[in-house]
Amino acid sequence: MIRATEAGRVNRRAKIIRYAGRAAVYLFLACMALLVLFPFWIAFITSFKYPYEANSLDFTWWPTEFTLHGYADVFTYRGGNTVQMPLLILGFLNTLWMYLPRAVIATVLAGMAGFAYAKLRFRAKNVMFGFLMTTMLFPGVITLIPSYLLFYYYDWLNTPLPVILPGLLGSVSSVFFMRQYYAGVPSDMMDAAAVDGLGFFGIYFRIMLPIAMPAFWAQFVLAFVMGYNEYLGPMLYLKDAALLTLQLALQQFASSRQVTDPGAVMAGTLIAVVPTVALFVLAQKYFISGIVTSGLKL
């Protein structure tokens, strides 16, 4: 009898400790999530404030006088440029046409190379793959200065070519990821198709590409988001106001407003991140799994 109650007490204590531990873990995670969200929240409430309220020593957690003037500013700002459109809209459109096709083509071609390295036999395979792996170890910045010189010689400055072409044939990490992905796909399907007389390009486009759609989505979203957020390249090569990308437009807009109108700056940054955040939330499942697989199997 006594023993049983004692055991029960010990048991109950263990249970309490476990629950307390679990509560602590959730508390910790909630704190971290709040810390991540906090800057977004401050940006959000500030974006609806008039300058007098944002630049006031009394901080308010919700705008006392609600305004959309910051958002209106974002969509009408021209910044002394002679372009035909509000700058951030122009920047967004430029970003889309420069980086969206690039992301699609790069992903398809990286998948093709990944397929070849995983499934096909050809003599230069190991040499070429080893070469690609080696280039990954070099910091990309080494090409910054000489590329500028080369692009000048090619007469590519102030054209979108320097930001589109270098990544067009597939990034090395993408090739690597797709190779890992295809290594896990059984070969018999491909062998059957080969016997059926489908060429290897046919096998890739008709069979291997469709079955790897989740992986392609992940790599595509990643490639597009990376391009969308690029800053240094466009800043160097796209001096012409008509070719400005969204990040450059945002930088210009926010710099001109940061002292006088924090609300407009926050509206601008939020508008600028909405497209990629929306894309991420939609493709979230593929995206995270894509990043995980490309990162894990090195």
Next chain:
Amino acid sequence: MEQIGSRTRTEQMPPDPSPKKKKSGQARSEELCGTIMGALPVVSCLVFSVVPMALALVMAFFRMRTPVSFAGAEFVWFGNFKEIFSDANFGTALLNTLIYSLTLPVSLIFALLIAAALNATVRGTGAFRVILFLPFICSSVAIVFVWKWLFDTNYGILNELLGVRVGWLDSPWMFRISLIVMMVWAQTGYKVILISASLTSVNRAYYEAAELDGANVGQRFLHITVPAVSPTLFFLLVTGLVSILQLFSEVQVMDPTGGESIDYAALTVVFYIYRQGFSYNAMGAAAAASWILTLIALVLTVLNFKLSKLWVKYD
């Protein structure tokens, strides 16, 4: 056409007599297609990485008169390197880059703790993951402008919450620390996703067995969690190091002058290269500085691989 021919041949003939001939046709096409498919990224790398790298090496030994041409360039042996090493700003840039690199271990530790916590919970991890990952999606330009506002001396929320009036971006050390805080915020989520993915593959039985043996939370973390994710930590260390050594956008957007008024606290090596090349038109010196940074990155990466034998557990 050839493919169709080979198909009819294999169908009509029994497989035994001449498998060689059919195989050689297909092998030839496999050889050709594979080489073409695999070569596209190789060509891209050659044209846009290897050629520029070689050119950078040549440029590093010249003093260029005009920024974009070798016309009138003068061969100066190691003159550019000497110049860089005697430039106090380069020393500052190296030191700053080293200091900003602290972001990497700090965010790794945070990521490890968060991933372990995610692993210990059952519900809601999906939502946590999405939230933690958000900063990774945002551009550095957007992140910097938001944080600049949080750090604002007069109206920023940080001073408001802490009840102080600190110039977070106004002195060299405050600037550096503030920037590290911002980057830890921005870069931890990605690491959490990778680490927690490798944790889910750890057998829960290990934890239960350790718990029965009386191992406490800390011991379980050090002896089960850390070794289990060590390959992922190593991967993050290698890739994170190369990327933090190239820090530029964050500091440049935060302070486009490179921190002129705060002892150049915003000047990283890449920022230095950028200024040499595009503000002072010293393309040769900039190329030399890029090669120095590349060599530093290579040495650290090799060191990383050597040291990994001591602590990374593959099984």
